[in-house]
Amino acid sequence: MVLDYSKISSVSVEGMRDGVGTLIIQKIVEEGRTFARITLPPHTSIGPHFHIEDEEYVVIESGMGECLQENEWVPLKAGMVHLNKKGEQHSIRNESSNNLVILAHIVRY
Numbered sequence: 001m002v003l004d005y006s007k008i009s010s011v012s013v014e015g016m017r018d019g020v021g022t023l024i025i026q027k028i029v030e031e032g033r034t035f036a037r038i039t040l041p042p043h044t045s046i047g048p049h050f051h052i053e054d055e056e057y058v059v060i061e062s063g064m065g066e067c068l069q070e071n072e073w074v075p076l077k078a079g080m081v082h083l084n085k086k087g088e089q090h091s092i093r094n095e096s097s098n099n100l101v102i103l104a105h106i107v108r109y
Contacts, residue, residue: 015047037061038104
């Protein structure tokens with residue numbers, strides 16, 4: 001499979017997972033897997049949520065932000081990967097003045 005996000009339409013999502021602001025999402029769901037490119041504009045967030053039946057790998061494509069992991073905010077920057085294992089809670093926020101772009105891969109077990 002090859003994904004070309006330039007050919008995937010985007011949608012705007014307000015308050016994702018009870019987060020702050022409007023995010024831009026390009027997403028494909030296939031065979032129990034989700035691939036998404038999510039743009040978090042400045043001062044937006046994905047609210048805290050659990051991954052009960054899946055785990056999520058988040059690659060930071062560009063920008064800087066933070067993820068909530070084990071009740072602590074951890075800095076993120078381009079080139080880093082954040083893993084949220086099955087059963088864990090996490091959140092992502094962008095408190096910078098530039099967009100934070102992430103590539104999320106969610107695998108259901």
